[in-house]
Amino acid sequence: MHQTLIVILGPTGIGKTDLSIDIARELGTEIISSDSRQIYKELKIGTAVPSDAQLMKVKHHFIGNKSIYDYYNASMFEFEVLDLLNELYKTYNQVVMTGGSGMYIQAVCDGIDELPTIDKQLRNDFIQKYHDEGIESLRIQLKMLDPESYQKMDLKNPKRILKALEVSIQTGKPYSSFLTRPKKQRPFHILKIGLQRDREELYERINKRVDEMVKEGLVEETRKFFKDRHLNSLNTVGYKELFEHFEGKISLTKAIELIKRNSRHYAKRQMSWFSRDKEISWFHPESKQKIMDFIQNNI
RNA sequence: GGUGCCAUAGCUCAGUUGGUAGAGCAACGGACUGAAAAUCCGUGUGUCCUUGGUUCGAUUCCGAGUGGCACCA
8 A cells, every 4th residue: 555645626615625524534544734825823714724623523734833924835835744744654644635725736746946035125125126117127127137937937927027036136047947847756646636516506605605704703803914914825815805895995795795706716716727737536525435436446 | 557768798788870789897718836815818708678660781760569667547
């Protein structure tokens, strides 16, 4: 029997949490969350973290283990998860990883290129430059520092350009020279299980879940962090819309509508991301027995 | 029952002096290597209510029908 990482993925609201708990229990193992927002301990209602009752059933990792005030990224996630897996495989032959953050999953499964951590001041300077001078000045600088990236990159996307500039300036080498696109070898097998259901049904679940979050106190949870609303960790569906409401820009009703719509859009983006990964085997979230059989046959 | 107004995209509505139509929102498709629930790019999806008439040609003009709204009974 191999050591296997069973990855359960799919768009938000599809039903990953319940299924993952069932599967982890049957396998007698633990769960690693691959969700870039459930990782923050301050965010509970709006990120739909598993309930206390669910968390008691199976030990979860990477839920609420960081603060919204911490800097965090996919690469840090990659290394922390690999360290944890190293420990867990001393006890278990299978570990379940579940979550919807495609890039975090990719970082763990395939790895991402190693880049230096960007100096905070440098990043702020570039952001300032972008605000003051606009995207065109970033493009011009990129063309000089890293013509290869300039050729390949989406030059309308400020975050991409900023990233390339930061790395190029900080290291003195073009950003593109770091991109070797490794598919890193992992000392364990990976089994990817994707969950999907009818679009209409998924959207109904998402809409309903947003209403439930509001009932559970999402507005109050968000209000506590109003002063921190510019943090990246709070640039998150469910929170950013309520901040707009607190600023008096939109009504509460409108904010809730937007949370629903933005959650649907997010789900669609997740589906686009996952659809190009040919290693994923797809199932309906309620066909638990089929999924268990598939796992048993492939571990 | 009578009179008037309205009927165009999923919704709210523009519009075509008669040459088969467009905005906002919603929706849909995609990209993605360290901010990723982020960020960015792309796409009108339509028996113009039905049915006769006029016309080379009707979503547009005229008649009838159906449905909705308002007012009068």
